Amino acid sequence: MDRRSFVKAGCATLVGGSLLRSLPGLANVTPASYELTASEGVFSFDPKQPDATRVMFYNQSIPGPVIKIPQGKESVIQFHNALEEPSSIHWHGLRIVNAMDGVPGMTQALVQPGETFDYRFTPPDAGTYWYHTHQRTWGQLALGLAGVLIVEESHPPQVDQDFVFAVDDWRFNQEMQIDTESLGAMHDWSHGGRMGNMITVNGQIGKTYTVSKGQRIRFRMLNIANSRIMALRINEPQASVISIDGQPVKPYLLKSGLITLAPGQRSDLIIDITSDPDSISPIELLIKDQVYPVASFEIDNKIQREQLLDSPIALPDNPANKxxxxxxxxxxxxxxxxxxxxxxxxxxxxxxxxxxxxxxxxxxxxxxxxxxxxxxxxxxxxxxxxxxxxxxxxxxxxxxxxxxxxxxxxxxxxxxxxxxxxxxxxxxxxxxxxxxxxxxxxxxxxxxxxxxxxxxxxxxxxx
Ligand SMILES: [Cu+2]
Structure with missing residues (x-):
């Protein structure tokens, strides 16, 4: 890849021309720096549907941009509140200084409309985390204010592709708008919480991941829903758990491909793709005895390797493991x-x-x-x-x-x-x-x- 196409490919990862900004090359001197702007706007969960849905989002993207920061080095994430109501950001799972934890009235003042707050922290542990609003969360999170945060290992396991799978649950009305009338419904609050009627993965209905037979992929799974517990099934037999809630575990093969993620939980998998070329391998949500495909691996016509890799997949220990x-x-x-x-x-x-x-x-x-x-x-x-x-x-x-x-x-x-x-x-x-x-x-x-x-x-x- 020449430099020009590399730069182009790099830009393509910035969802929808977002404001996500990094300062490459300065990381050792200046902290990695990002901007997150929360605002209201319209978003299309189904690219084939022109119906745009009114949401709250970070950098006009649902979920917000995937933020990648280095382990053990300081990062600065500048939060702009362009909403018409106050907000804050909590960094779920990060063991960071209390003042950056994002709880209004406890660790910081509310970030008022038009205000900016700099979140500055050094994450001790690598892994898969997420960020979300911590103000009137039952409303702001249901409308979309969440994103994925990856703290990168200095020596990650070698994989062919590294994917995020952020599963969410939305309650839509007939007009494909988020049902705001039922926000705050006491029936939901006293039962299992707000359950939706539409599942998305990375903000898409029917998300697909293009892979090749023999490829080794890292699959970072997160449940960012308000309340739904997700019982999921991966239909690839060589799927192993390598981390839970960001922290490395001794790798183990998933039993029958089943994995349960409660709201807020994450798990990283290593999957060696065994399905045949030109086939589809669905990822399913199980609700009682019903099966709903929510995403899929589309296996293309190339073969990455005939023999699956047998090199180790364990992640290096984090300080938390010690x-x-x-x-x-x-x-x-x-x-x-x-x-x-x-x-x-x-x-x-x-x-x-x-x-x-x-x-x-x-x-x-x-x-x-x-x-x-x-x-x-x-x-x-x-x-x-x-x-x-x-x-x-x-x-x-x-x-x-x-x-x-x-x-x-x-x-x-x-x-x-x-x-x-x-x-x-x-x-x-x-x-x-x-x-x-x-x-x-x-x-x-x-x-x-x-x-x-x-x-x-x-x-x-x-x-
Ligand atoms: Cu509860």
Whole structure:
């Protein structure tokens, strides 16, 4: 490739002439620099359909541009708010300084319309992460304010292609517009959250990935939906998990190609394509006993190699992988109550005990340890370096995706992996264990965003 076509190809990765800007060649002296502008506008989820849908997006793209930043080096992401309402950006899964965590009223002031905020941080761990609004998330995320963030390894495994698969769930009305009338519906908030009627991958209905037989691909899968748990099936038998929520794991082959991602969760796969040339290998979403193809590998007529690669696929360890938990930990019980068909009849909200009718009037229906919504006092306050075991009792009939800001934890139900978001099914118990070594104020919340909005959030402090 000559320099000119290289530059052209490089530009083609900037979705829709976006404002994403990097400063190549200066990375060692000046931090990598990007601009993200949140605005309202129109977007076409189906390129064949002229119907444009009103959305909120970053850099006029859904999802927002894939931001690639280096591991262990400072990056600056300049956020411009061109919305008509305040916003902020949270960097999901990144273990960064508290002031950059993007939680309005806790780690920063709201970014008002017309304002700019510089997010400046050094990600310690490589991997697949994402960014999204953390203001009125149940509305702004449902309208599109999310994107993928990749922290690049200095020595990534050799692959032929590196793909992003960001699956999302939208509720459209008859006019192919996002159903905004049902935003905030208490029925959704008290049940499983807002479920959509249209699945997209990378903002497209029926996304296709062109691959060749024998190719090795890296497949970065993310669930960026408000509330839908995605049970997915890859129809390529040589698909191995190499990382979970950004952190490397000992590679293992997917069983029957099945992978479940709760909202907020990610998994990187290495897939060696075995399907024959000129065939289609669908990626399916399973809902009860129904199967919905949501994307596909289109195998072209070339053969990359006759024999599949057998070179190692393991990722290098991140600093997060080196954390060793002590035998003694501070136990923090976290009882989750409420929701439809629950037994909760009262909870404390904004310092006042309320019956269920008053709670619902305040749009609250869930409680952590009997407290709905963000409490004034933290769930716990500890000295830096304290080992924590957050003992979760999901005492209700709904699944929840529990997310801890700023940390990765070991889940005693799957101690071989690190996560930042853990799924609890109805009545399930489990302990999320980590060392509270990063000072600041950090949120714990359900990543079914409607549950977060209706009570499921609290915070802790590390001093
Ligand atoms: Cu939940």
């Amino acid at each position: 954390i060793v938990l002590p035998a003694e930990m501070k136990n923090i019980p976290l009882h989750i109550g409420g929701g439809a068909m629950g037994r909760m009849n009262k909870a404390i909200f904004q310092g006042k005990e309320m019956g269920i009718k008053d709670l619902i009037q305040n749009k609250q229906i869930w409680a952590f340890n009997g407290v709905a919504g963000l409490p004034e006092k933290p769930l716990f306050s500890v000295k830096r370096g304290t080992a924590i075991s957050l003992n979760i009792d999901n005492d209700n009939v709904w699944p929840h995706a529990m997310h801890i800001h700023g940390y990765h934890f070991i889940d005693d139900r799957n101690p071989g992996e690190l996560r930042d978001t853990a799924l609890f099914t109805r009545q399930e118990k489990g302990s999320l264990m980590f060392i509270a070594d990063n000072p600041g104020k950090w949120l714990i919340h359900c990543h079914m965003i409607e549950h977060q909005a209706s009570g499921m959030l609290t915070w802790f402090e590390v001093v």
